[in-house]
Amino acid sequence: MPTTATETTAGTETIEGPGITIQDPRTGEVLWTVPEAGPDAVNDAVSVARRAAPGWAATAPAERGAALRAAAKALDAAAPELAGLNASETGRPENEALAGIAAAVSTLEQYAELGPVHRGHSLRGNRLAADYTVAEPRGVAVLLTPWNDPVAVACGLIGAALVTGNTVIHKPSERCPRLGEALGEVLAPAFPAGVFLTVSGGAAVGAALSEAEVNVIAHVGSSASGARIARAGALTGAHVLRENGGNDPLLVDRDVDPAWAAGQAAIGAFSNSGQICTSVERIYVHKDIATEFSKALEAEAAIRNTNGTVAPLVDLRMRDTVHAHVADALAQGARAVEGGAVPDGPGSFYPATVLLDCTEGMQVMTEETFGPVAPVQVVDTFDDGLRLACSGRYGLAATVLSSNIAHIQQAVAALPVGTVKVNAVFGGAPGGAAQPRSESGAGFGYGPELLDEFTQVKVVHIEAPPAPRGAETGSIVEEQDLP
Known part of the structure; x- marks a missing residue:
């Protein structure tokens, strides 16, 4: 039967085939198939959210904040269940999944407080007139969220959009659809019918939502998808927010402790198996400490591979991409001193990998690998490293390890990142909050500034009308000025 959107507090119900099949990243076993929304479901969801928008926009900000606090409380209570689904669908360890959900609860609570005090500005003009700005909700917001930290990232956008008076259609990643639907079932009852809806599906559903007549689209995901969404928004007039791919550099100066720097590099490159938007993707280390740094980084990777703390990648498709980047580097002369090979056995595991002798043209130095890979390039001077760190088409984030304040200030000024x-x-x-640049996106993500992205400003000018004919012409102010 066709998928339909129903105006219930449970959000959008999706019933359609053939659906999205999810495999366990640890074993390769098929876990379940989740129905995927079709065109009718997308249209119905937009219609439902559009009908609910005026009432939610007219709701007092304090009431919207209270609803968000109720949603945060429900999310906290459902944390064990959601963490289990996160671990099953994406392979993320449950303790890390629980930490992400705790961050999501805090984010919802933060926006519950910030939303009611989100305000406009007074403007200076005629002293007998009033000039000010009013922040109003944009309308219907489509939120397209990723799988790598699915609850925390989604709740940042959900909280900011709802507390500012927008209705929300949330499409979670097709890599964790059951988790996305469960999150919707937890949050939706805190809001009036039609205010928060969940629609499941893959790229076709995301494209349909992006091309629908909505008012704002927020996307966290790949740069290629973000570019398509930006084009769709340009045609419909929707306001588009994007936090997209990155190839974040780590610049290691000559005056830091090599072992400490290697520990930082390992955290940045291997945490969540490298599947973090702001993971360390390329490393430039000064030649004076390169040998010690590289040995320490190799040891950090070896420890993780030995004790089994590197979780699987989300699926085999992701592993294929990661290994293709590694294979490209090896073919061009890089050396894998740890990891670098696809392991035997089930699942989508990939080892923590350290690549030495990397050069500028390798994919690991120019693309977003999104896996537990630490490619290292040795540089002669800090300036050489900074020049390389500033290169590329992405502009998400960068890290500098240095004790030299002049070098730090130089890097802060030069790095073209958010x-x-x-x-x-x-x-x-x-x-x-930050503003990604270039192919990493556009618009503020998170923080109080995200509330501005989900609102539009109206300027108001008020002054007194002229006095009726025959009335006294002197104003109160003028009479008070009489001797």
Whole structure:
């Protein structure tokens, strides 16, 4: 039967074949097939969200914040179940999945507080007039979210969109559809019917939602998909937010401890099996410490491969991409001192891999590999490393490890990225936001600034009308000025 969107607090029901089949990344076993939405379901979801939009926009901001707090409480209660689904569909260890869900709860709570105090600005004009701006919701928001940190990333966009008065259609990644649907079932009851809907599907469903008559599209995923979505938004007039691919550099200066720097590099390259948007994707190390650094990084990778802490990649297709990048580097003269080969056995495992003697033209140095691979290129000077770090078509993030304040300031000024991290590959204060650049996307992601992305500004000018004919002409102000 065709998929339809129903106006219930459970969100969008999707019933259609043939569906999305998910395999366990650890064993290769088929776990389940999730129905995929068709064109009618997409159209119905947009219609339902459009009908619900005026009422939700008119809801008091404090009430919207209260609904978001209720959603956060429900999410916290459902954390074990959702973490289990995350582990089953993507291979992420349950403790890491639980940490991602805890971050999502905190994000929803943060937007529940920020939303009601999101305000416009007063403007200076005539002292007997009032000029100010009002932030209004854009309308219907389509959110297309990834699989690598599926709950935390989704809830950042969901929270900001809902608390500012938009209705939401969420399409989770087709790599974790059961988790996406379960997340919708947990969150939707906190909101009025039609305000938060979930639609399952792959690239065709994402394209249909992007081409629909909606008001804002937020996408976290590959640069290729982001470019298609940007083109679709240009045709429909939707406001488009994109956090897309990255090829984030790590620049290691000569004056840092090599073992510490290798530890930072390992965290950046191997965490979540390298499947993080801001993972370390390429490393430039000063020649003076290159030997010690490389040996320490090799040891870091070996420990992870020996103790089995490297989780599988999300699926075999991802592993094929990662190994193709490694094979390209090896064919061009790189050396794999640890890892670098597809392991025997079931699942989509890939070892923590250290590649030495890398050069500029290799795919691991120019593309987003998105796996547990640490490619190292030795540079003669800090300036040489910075020049290489500034190269490429991406602009998501970069990390600098240095004790030289002049080098740090030079790098901060030069790196063409949305986020620069100094002496820590991960971390940052709550509420931080950044603007990806180039093929890494556009628009603010997360933080208070994300509320601005989901609203549009109306400027208001108010002044008194002229006095009726025959009325006294003196104003109160003028009379008060009389002697």
